Amino acid sequence: MKKHKTGIFSGSFNPIHIGHLALANYLCEYEGLDEIWFMVSPQNPLKTQSELWSDGLRLKLVELSINGYPHFQASDFEFHLPRPLTACIHWKSYALLIPNGTSISLSALTTGRVSTVGISRSVS
Numbered sequence: 001m002k003k004h005k006t007g008i009f010s011g012s013f014n015p016i017h018i019g020h021l022a023l024a025n026y027l028c029e030y031e032g033l034d035e036i037w038f039m040v041s042p043q044n045p046l047k048t049q050s051e052l053w054s055d056g057l058r059l060k061l062v063e064l065s066i067n068g069y070p071h072f073q074a075s076d077f078e079f080h081l082p083r084p085l086t087a088c089i090h091w092k093s094y095a096l097l098i099p100n101g102t103s104i105s106l107s108a109l110t111t112g113r114v115s116t117v118g119i120s121r122s123v124s
Contacts, residue, residue, distance in 0.1 A: 007036040012044035016065045028071045035071045
């Protein structure tokens, strides 16, 4: 059985732009990802909160930008995680999104590279 490969594209998307979409499209087309979740981050550690547009506006712009891309999905998942966000919190939390009994490959997209972490949840 082929594993479903999901890419996690986490960022502030302040604002989302054609480069984000081109990278995500390339990774689905040429790197074998089945889908990409655009996770809008509530805080970028390289930006002050005053530099960021509101969470809701950035999420809405992502939703509008990916409309018509069947392999892309917008998510406010990170808005509901404890802060400050760390990589450990991210990966443990992402694993909870996976239905029991499935095994998928989650991929973090950073600077055009795909870092894959295999995660599975067994039926309990």
